[in-house]
Amino acid sequence: MDVQSRSSLYPPCHQCHMEQWIALITQHAHIGNPNRPGILEIITNWPEGENFGLMDEGEQEQVTRAEEAPPYNHLPAEETRYALFTDGSCRIVGMKRKWKAAVWSPTQQVAQATEGEGGSSQLAELKAVQLAQDIAEREKWPKLYLYTDSWMVANALWGWLEKWKKANWQHRGKPIWAADEWKDIAPWVEKLPVKVRHVDAHVPKSRANEEHRNNEQVDQAAKIEVSKIDLNWQHKGELFLARWAHDSSGHQGRDATYKCARDRGVDLTMDSISQVVHDCETCAAIKQAKRVKPLWYGGRWSKYKYGEAWQVDYITLPQTRQGRRYVLTVVEATTGWLETYPVPHAMAHNTILGLEKQVLWRHGTPERIESDNGTHFKNSLINN
Numbered sequence: 467m468d469v470q471s472r473s474s475l476y477p478p479c480h481q482c483h484m485e486q487w488i489a490l491i492t493q494h495a496h497i498g499n500p501n502r503p504g505i506l507e508i509i510t511n512w513p514e515g516e517n518f519g520l521m522d523e524g525e526q527e528q529v530t531r532a533e534e535a536p537p538y539n540h541l542p543a544e545e546t547r548y549a550l551f552t553d554g555s556c557r558i559v560g561m562k563r564k565w566k567a568a569v570w571s572p573t574q575q576v577a578q579a580t581e582g583e584g585g586s587s588q589l590a591e592l593k594a595v596q597l598a599q600d601i602a603e604r605e606k607w608p609k610l611y612l613y614t615d616s617w618m619v620a621n622a623l624w625g626w627l628e629k630w631k632k633a634n635w636q637h638r639g640k641p642i643w644a645a646d647e648w649k650d651i652a653p654w655v656e657k658l659p660v661k662v663r664h665v666d667a668h669v670p671k672s673r674a675n676e677e678h679r680n681n682e683q684v685d686q687a688a689k690i691e692v693s694k695i696d697l698n699w700q701h702k703g704e705l706f707l708a709r710w711a712h713d714s715s716g717h718q719g720r721d722a723t724y725k726c727a728r729d730r731g732v733d734l735t736m737d738s739i740s741q742v743v744h745d746c747e748t749c750a751a752i753k754q755a756k757r758v759k760p761l762w763y764g765g766r767w768s769k770y771k772y773g774e775a776w777q778v779d780y781i782t783l784p785q786t787r788q789g790r791r792y793v794l795t796v797v798e799a800t801t802g803w804l805e806t807y808p809v810p811h812a813m814a815h816n817t818i819l820g821l822e823k824q825v826l827w828r829h830g831t832p833e834r835i836e837s838d839n840g841t842h843f844k845n846s847l848i849n850n
Contacts, residue, residue, distance in 0.1 A: 533661055534624070534661065534662065534663055535611045535612065535613065535661035535662055535663035536661075536663070537663065537675075537677055538572070538611075538613060538663075538676060538677040538680060539675055539676045539677055541611065545609075545611065546572060546573050547573045547574075548602075548607050548608075548609050548610055548611055549571075549572060549573070549610075549611040549612075549613065550569050550570065550571055550598045550601065550602075550610065550611070550612060550613070551569070551570040551572070551613045551614070551665070551680050551681055551683065551684040552567070552568070552569050552570075552591070552594035552595055552597070552598050552612060552613070552614050552616075552619070552684060553567075553568055553570075553591070553594055553614070553615065553616075553681070553684040553685050553687070553688040554566065554567045554568070554587055554588075554589070554590025554591040554592070554593060554594045554616075554688055555587050555590055555688045555689060555690055556585065556586050556587035556589075556590055556690075557690040559690065562583055562584075563583065563584060563585070563586075564581060564582070564583050564690055565581060565582055565583070565584075565585040565586065565587065565589055565590035565593070565690075566579055566580070566581040566590060566688050566689070566690045567579060567580050567581070567590045567591070567592075567593035567594035567596075567597055567688065568594060568597075568684050568687035568688035569594055569597045569598050569601060569684065569687075570680060570683045570684035570687055571601075572676075572680045572683075577683065577684065577687035578597060578601065579597075579687055579688065580593060580597055581690070588616075588618060588643075588644070589644060589647070590688070591614070591616045591618060591619050592619070592644055592647040592648070592651070593647070594614075594688070595612070595614075595619055595623075595651055596647065596650060596651060598610065598612060599651065599654045599658075602658060603654070603658075607658070608658075608659070609658065609659045609660070609661070610658055610659070610660045610661070611661050611663070612660055612661070612662045612663070613662075613663050613665050613677065613680070613681065614662065614663075614664060614665065615664065615665045615666070615667035615681055615685075616664075617664060619662070620662050620663070620664040622648070623651075623655060623660060623662045624662060627648060627651070627652055627655060630642050630648060630652075631652050635648065635649060665677055665678065665681045666678070667681060667685070704734060704735065704738045705738055705741065705742060707727065707732055707734060707738075708723065708727070708734050708738045708739050708741070708742040709742050711723050711724075711726045711727035711730070711732060711734060711739075712726075712739070712742050712743060712746060714726050714730075717746065717748050717749050719743065720736065720739050720740060720743055723739050723742070723743065724736065724739055727739075747783065747784055748783055748784070751781045751782075751783055751793070770799060770800060770833065770834065771800070772798065772800050772801060772829075773798065773829035773830050773832065774799075774800075774832055774833045774834065775798075775799035775800065775832060775833060775834045775835075775836070776796050776797065776798055776799060776825060776832050776834070776835050776836070777796070777797045777799060777835075777836045777837070778794065778795065778796050778797075778817070778821070778835055778836070778837045779794075779795050779837065780792050780793065780794055780795070780812040781793050781795055783808075788810075789810045790808040790809060790810050791810060791811075792808070792809050792810070792811065792812045792816075793806050793807065793808050793809070794806065794807040794808075794809060794812075794816065794817060794820035794821075794824075796820065796821065796824055796825055798829070799834075799836075805824040805825065805828070806824070807819070807820035807823060807824050821835070
């Protein structure tokens, strides 16, 4: 990605509120290849520090990987009752950060959840593992098959946990992240045979199997419910993005706005785009200009060929970031073809520039130009 060229597409910081930037950044967050941890997941799964208590590359190669659980749909029928899917999420609700952890039992078709404040989605993933631990101990299971879409959880249970324990829960003299939670999980892993499988969370529905559908169930169970106020905040954030995309697309309509946003990595709903296009004052002014009666009505212009006669006028718009408030509209007499030229002031000088760039260079020299004889048209510059 060309960072320099792409960054120029976004509005300057001083024109955006913090919540608008949060919405913008959130919309740009995309997971990459679903078959391996993308850069976003790597970043979000390691909440603090340079390497967050992980082993050096040489040490990681020495870790003995624990046995991986088979795909859920390959489990023997009698083993599926020992399988649990875990997930965690985090969300800003009002002025507070809230997390929620959930566990889903495919055989019992039951979800259990716990939630709290002040943590992250990564902490919620650990809380979900602890919740699965509590269920296995309560039910006196002889084993556990744990399915998670978190690479952090999978890798830790596959081997990092043992290394952390031997290092007294430190790395390079500093405590590892979430040491208390890992200390609680470690004895349980030693007592109970646990097999872990990482589940691809971003699989199209057309390719989703039973394992993916169960992962979707726990994902839904881990979602944090929000009030109408919070949903309204989210909607405002999407409208902000839709207005930005609509402006960037040149006010070319819904499809062009959607394509402009998609090409820049932003996902927008057609409902938000439709609302922005419907409320756009610039589009309304352009539509009004297009409704100008063609000049050939009444036969006054029948003797002219295409490009020989034009009607010009100015329309007023909300001022743009570039300081342009007026649009010179130029309508071809025989077809009604519209040309536009935005300017900061409705002046004779700008009228000449607009006619030169939009008419003379594109369509040749006209024989007749009709206007309302305002000062920006009836002027010595124009007449000469």
